[in-house]
Amino acid sequence: MVYNIYGDIMDKSVFERIYDVVKQIPRGKVATYGQVALLAGNPRWARVVGYALHVNPDPDTIPCYRVVNREGRVSPAFAFGGENMQVLMLEGDGIKVTDGKVDLSVCQWLP
DNA sequence: GTTGTGACACATT
DNA sequence: AAATGTGCCACAA
Numbered sequence: 001m002v003y004n005i006y007g008d009i010m011d012k013s014v015f016e017r018i019y020d021v022v023k024q025i026p027r028g029k030v031a032t033y034g035q036v037a038l039l040a041g042n043p044r045w046a047r048v049v050g051y052a053l054h055v056n057p058d059p060d061t062i063p064c065y066r067v068v069n070r071e072g073r074v075s076p077a078f079a080f081g082g083e084n085m086q087v088l089m090l091e092g093d094g095i096k097v098t099d100g101k102v103d104l105s106v107c108q109w110l111p
Numbered sequence: 112g113t114t115g116t117g118a119c120a121c122a123t124t
Numbered sequence: 125a126a127a128t129g130t131g132c133c134a135c136a137a
Contacts, residue, residue, distance in 0.1 A: 014133085014134065015134090032119090032120090033118075033119050033120080034119070034120060034121095037119080037120090037133095042132090042133080043120085043132095044119095044120085044131080044132045044133060045119090045132085045133060045134080046119035046120055046132080046133090047117060047118090047119050047120085047132070047133065047134080048117090048119090048132090048133055048134050048135085049118085049119075050117065050118040050119060051116095051117060051118075051133090051134070051135070052118090052134090053118055054117080054118055055135095056118095064118080067118080068118095069118080069119065069120085070119075070120060070121090074118090075118040075119090076118085078118055
């Protein structure tokens with residue numbers, strides 16, 4: 001059983017599915033929020049995906065930096081220490097980043 | 112139980 | 125092409 005800081009139950013929720021999908025993103029690839037939402041089960045959970053990553057209970061196993069919006073651009077509010085941080089992480093995975101944008105045609109994860 | 116919010120996506124202006 | 129509005133779902137107060 002897993003509980004959040006408010007004591008509410010947290011396992012077996014949509015979040016877990018989202019986390020599972022994000023964790024499946026292979027190194028060197030990225031996925032869009034819509035993509036993750038779709039793989040998680042519903043194409044309309046894109047916002048929930050963002051929220052799920054926002055809480056990000058396990059940043060060590062959940063590479064949230066591999067999740068980008070449909071433009072292939074990292075979210076502005078993502079900057080948990082500078083947008084450059086995210087770019088560096090992506091480049092570290094061998095992903096080409098152009099002006100903070102990723103070539104989805106090349107680096108998007110195709111399951 | 113109702114209201115407001117959000118790391119999105121899509122359609123329309 | 126860019127900006128704005130709408131839908132969508134889950135979560136917090």
